Amino acid sequence: MLLLTLAVACSRPAAVPVVAITHVTVVDVEHGTLLVDRTVLVRGSRIERVDSAPRVDLPRRAQTVDATGQFLIPGLWDMHVHMDDARTARQLLSWGITGARVMSGGLEETLALRQHVLGDQQQGPRLYVVGLALHGPESFADDTGLGLVGTADAGRRAVDSLAARGVDFIKVHEGLSREAWFDIARAARKRGIRLTGHVPADLTPEEASDFGLMSIEHLEFLPDKCLILFDSTFRARRTPAPAGCRTAELERLFEHLHRNGVWLDPTIGSFRVWAPRQWPSILAGFGDVARLIREAGLPILAGTDLGSSGIPPGASLHDELALLVASGFSPAEALRAGTRNPANFLGVADSMGRVDSGYVADLILLDGNPLADIQNTRRIASVIRSGSLLSPAVLDSLRR
Numbered sequence: 001m002l003l004l005t006l007a008v009a010c011s012r013p014a015a016v017p018v019v020a021i022t023h024v025t026v027v028d029v030e031h032g033t034l035l036v037d038r039t040v041l042v043r044g045s046r047i048e049r050v051d052s053a054p055r056v057d058l059p060r061r062a063q064t065v066d067a068t069g070q071f072l073i074p075g076l077w078d079m080h081v082h083m084d085d086a087r088t089a090r091q092l093l094s095w096g097i098t099g100a101r102v103m104s105g106g107l108e109e110t111l112a113l114r115q116h117v118l119g120d121q122q123q124g125p126r127l128y129v130v131g132l133a134l135h136g137p138e139s140f141a142d143d144t145g146l147g148l149v150g151t152a153d154a155g156r157r158a159v160d161s162l163a164a165r166g167v168d169f170i171k172v173h174e175g176l177s178r179e180a181w182f183d184i185a186r187a188a189r190k191r192g193i194r195l196t197g198h199v200p201a202d203l204t205p206e207e208a209s210d211f212g213l214m215s216i217e218h219l220e221f222l223p224d225k226c227l228i229l230f231d232s233t234f235r236a237r238r239t240p241a242p243a244g245c246r247t248a249e250l251e252r253l254f255e256h257l258h259r260n261g262v263w264l265d266p267t268i269g270s271f272r273v274w275a276p277r278q279w280p281s282i283l284a285g286f287g288d289v290a291r292l293i294r295e296a297g298l299p300i301l302a303g304t305d306l307g308s309s310g311i312p313p314g315a316s317l318h319d320e321l322a323l324l325v326a327s328g329f330s331p332a333e334a335l336r337a338g339t340r341n342p343a344n345f346l347g348v349a350d351s352m353g354r355v356d357s358g359y360v361a362d363l364i365l366l367d368g369n370p371l372a373d374i375q376n377t378r379r380i381a382s383v384i385r386s387g388s389l390l391s392p393a394v395l396d397s398l399r400r
């Protein structure tokens with residue numbers, strides 16, 4: 001009899017989870033406004049509706065969350081991570097990171113992790129992967145040698161084989177010759193895969209963007225000689241900036257990048273780890289540059305370079321948002337850099353990066369208003385991943 005009951009129970013299709021979040025303040029990240037006292041009904045993996053009046057007809061089996069005094073934002077993206085293990089993926093999710101762009105890791109491992117999370121979405125963020133970063137032959141950065149590209153021909157072959165493996169982006173890194181770089185760019189374009197990454201010393205940021213570099217990582221959107229703008233001695237002396245790095249020249253550079261539809265992923269917090277002694281002047285210098293970036297209207301992505309030692313998973317993304325605000329971006333702009341902008345950049349803005357009906361229910365419920373204080377993104381009450389509510393206890397277990 002028991003066996004029979006079990007068999008019947010098992011054959012019943014799994015019920016689609018329904019979650020109703022009532023009395024919540026929805027943060028419209030796009031407009032930087034608050035929509036108070038909403039009822040957000042999530043059915044399956046999607047937001048079914050967002051109502052302004054309290055609903056009396058909530059589905060009886062809905063899991064109801066009274067979110068009075070709480071704020072709902074889209075799940076966050078870390079757009080620059082290096083990782084390929086399940087544990088880090090779970091830790092990211094525990095911090096409300098429901099999406100991540102993996103800018104290298106092991107090729108097989110990152111592809112497998114992407115699949116693993118697709119199969120069980122409560123195990124981590126949805127992942128976009130580059131597989132391997134492509135480096136020049138002198139590069140330090142790849143001890144496996146798999147991504148080393150010595151010739152243009154090798155560059156083409158690398159793009160073809162990565163494309164065949166189903167990567168989402170091609171990442172170019174340091175040390176590539178002009179010829180190899182341009183051939184990689186051509187091959188990627190032919191394959192319809194977008195190019196992302198660094199600007200090698202042989203190219204200007206303008207050239208790289210003319211040739212299809214869609215996002216520029218770290219501070220690589222500046223010519224190398226302009227890195228002096230972040231130097232403490234240079235800043236203390238208040239001497240004029242070198243040619244090519246003066247305000248009007250940077251304005252022209254940023255306008256050029258903007259015309260080409262480039263996105264910047266400054267990973268500003270990573271410099272605190274890489275150059276701790278220079279950090280105060282780097283942050284101050286970035287504040288100056290950020291003003292020009294904002295004026296040019298260049299869109300920003302929030303990324304951390306997780307994987308470099310000293311950068312903690314998840315917490316570092318919240319830190320990055322706070323540092324963007326410290327650099328002059330508004331809290332709404334910082335939130336967009338971690339939500340709406342990644343969705344736009346990835347071409348999924350019709351289904352992600354907003355709290356609205358029809359959108360994927362990757363959400364974070366916060367105990368404080370992030371538009372009033374960006375630090376409130378850390379005050380996570382719960383995370384909803386693909387429609388499933390992850391309680392504080394679950395988040396805690398993911399974090400361990």
Ligand SMILES: [Zn+2]
Pocket residue numbers: 080081082103305
């Ligand atoms: Zn990186």
